[in-house]
Amino acid sequence: MRSWVPLFLFIALLLLQQNFLIQAGWQRVAEKGNSTEVWYTLEMVVKEDQVGAFLDVFALVSNGTHTEPGVLQYDLLVNVSNQTHFNLVQRYVSAEAVQKHMTMPWVVKYMPLLISMLEKPYVQTNYKFEM
Numbered sequence: 147m148r149s150w151v152p153l154f155l156f157i158a159l160l161l162l163q164q165n166f167l168i169q170a171g172w173q174r175v176a177e178k179g180n181s182t183e184v185w186y187t188l189e190m191v192v193k194e195d196q197v198g199a200f201l202d203v204f205a206l207v208s209n210g211t212h213t214e215p216g217v218l219q220y221d222l223l224v225n226v227s228n229q230t231h232f233n234l235v236q237r238y239v240s241a242e243a244v245q246k247h248m249t250m251p252w253v254v255k256y257m258p259l260l261i262s263m264l265e266k267p268y269v270q271t272n273y274k275f276e277m
Contacts, residue, residue, distance in 0.1 A: 183218065184244050185273040188234040196263040197230060203256050203263075210252030216243025230265070 192200045204222060211220045219237035238244045247253060261268070 181275050182240045183275060184236075184238045184241050185275065186236055187271050187273070188236070189269040189271070190232045190234065191265040192230045192232060192263055193265050194230055200260060200263045203259055207252045207256050207260070210250060211247065214243070214247055214250065216240065216246060 208220060208222065211217055216239045217237075218239060219235055221235045223233045223235065225231035225233075236244075238247065
């Protein structure tokens with residue numbers, strides 16, 4: 147005789163997970179008007195002969211940044227069509243967290259070096275959470 151217990155448990159866990167995700171989503175939408183979060187991107191074009199060095203140095207900044215308590219997201223994306231184009235997606239709990247981030251040793255030490263590897267000045271775009 148086949149046991150239905152594992153299947154039942156799997157379905158129950160799936161429903162609990164789905165319910166959790168729905169609740170989290172609704173809570174997120176409800177909080178959007180009161181959010182203190184700061185979101186922005188940096189669009190960067192790296193000199194072709196500097197991409198490897200850029201990624202090596204950026205890893206140092208990224209590793210340090212991911213230890214900061216106010217950082218919610220810090221992801222470097224590369225354009226699949228042009229490997230010299232990057233987009234840094236950043237999300238912080240508050241403007242104060244951004245200010246604190248800018249004083250961290252890995253930012254102070256390595257950001258000027260990273261900027262020197264760019265083909266042109268980066269473009270910053272600020273965002274706010276909508277839904």
